Amino acid sequence: MIVRKQPTIKLVFNGFFIALMNFLLMTTGQVIGQILAVIPFSFLVPKQDGMSFYLYSAYSSNYIAKLPEYTLVSTVLGEGLALLFVWLVAHFVFGIRLRHIFRNTKEALKITWPIIIFIIPNLLSYGSNIAEDGFSFKYLVYGIIIGTSVAIFEEYSNRAVLVNYFQRRKADNLNYFYIALMSGVFFGVMHLINLLQASASNTVLQVIYASGIGILFGAIYLRTKNLFVPILAHAIIDASAYASAPKQALSTGNSNPELFTWIFYVGVTIFYLVYVWMTIRSTKKQEQITKLWNEDFQSTNVE
Numbered sequence: 001m002i003v004r005k006q007p008t009i010k011l012v013f014n015g016f017f018i019a020l021m022n023f024l025l026m027t028t029g030q031v032i033g034q035i036l037a038v039i040p041f042s043f044l045v046p047k048q049d050g051m052s053f054y055l056y057s058a059y060s061s062n063y064i065a066k067l068p069e070y071t072l073v074s075t076v077l078g079e080g081l082a083l084l085f086v087w088l089v090a091h092f093v094f095g096i097r098l099r100h101i102f103r104n105t106k107e108a109l110k111i112t113w114p115i116i117i118f119i120i121p122n123l124l125s126y127g128s129n130i131a132e133d134g135f136s137f138k139y140l141v142y143g144i145i146i147g148t149s150v151a152i153f154e155e156y157s158n159r160a161v162l163v164n165y166f167q168r169r170k171a172d173n174l175n176y177f178y179i180a181l182m183s184g185v186f187f188g189v190m191h192l193i194n195l196l197q198a199s200a201s202n203t204v205l206q207v208i209y210a211s212g213i214g215i216l217f218g219a220i221y222l223r224t225k226n227l228f229v230p231i232l233a234h235a236i237i238d239a240s241a242y243a244s245a246p247k248q249a250l251s252t253g254n255s256n257p258e259l260f261t262w263i264f265y266v267g268v269t270i271f272y273l274v275y276v277w278m279t280i281r282s283t284k285k286q287e288q289i290t291k292l293w294n295e296d297f298q299s300t301n302v303e
Helices: 009-044 053-065 068-092 105-110 113-133 137-168 176-196 200-224 228-244 259-280 283-300
Strands: none
Touching: 009 053, 009 068, 009 137, 009 176, 068 137, 105 200, 105 228, 113 200, 113 228, 113 259, 137 176, 137 200, 137 228, 176 200, 176 259, 176 283, 200 228, 200 259, 200 283, 259 283
């Protein structure tokens, strides 16, 4: 029986380096996507006579940024380019290949149930908005497209790339709980970029609960090698959040969260930690995970 260990400083540093690489490539893709998306929408900006070039540029940027269609196009372009950049590095530098993303779907769905804690509030909020403002098919479709594009990139970069990196190097017989933990924490830390558009308290809270979600998705991927279910669950969370509040969905806001909000999200994150620990901590589960991943390593030598 293999004794599973805690992560070494070197391993944590390597994981942090890959997460930082993903973050930089993500930022690059998003910036390029936003610039490319501005071009077609610039023709929709109303002309303003007597306004200087700099004032008109600022006016145009503000006008375009408020268009939901711009948000849709810039997000899809940005996430698509980021996915391409990360895939190129993962494929040609780290030798990571993705196969069988639909395997063990039933088992993956079975252990994904805790994610309803995030989905139900979004759906209730969406239902409340429909009752007040009526049903908007446009925002529903936009939410699905945006949520799916974000989910594909984030699950590939934070689950597939990081987890595969650790597994391909056998992670020094690392306990699988720590692989899920590092994958989730690095995913949460990526959300610090929201400090550019949100309050510190809101951003910190998002880092906390995003880490919890990432830990859960990391455990699902470890247990099943199924990437489809984490992508699906992630897309439902983001799509329902956007559809329920399209003007606020891509920003965490500048107001400070209430005490109840802190208690709720921190509590959910702790629950996810305990749930994941209980899900993969046993020797039997650790051996099953090892067998699952070793079968592919032996047959393909890369995964």
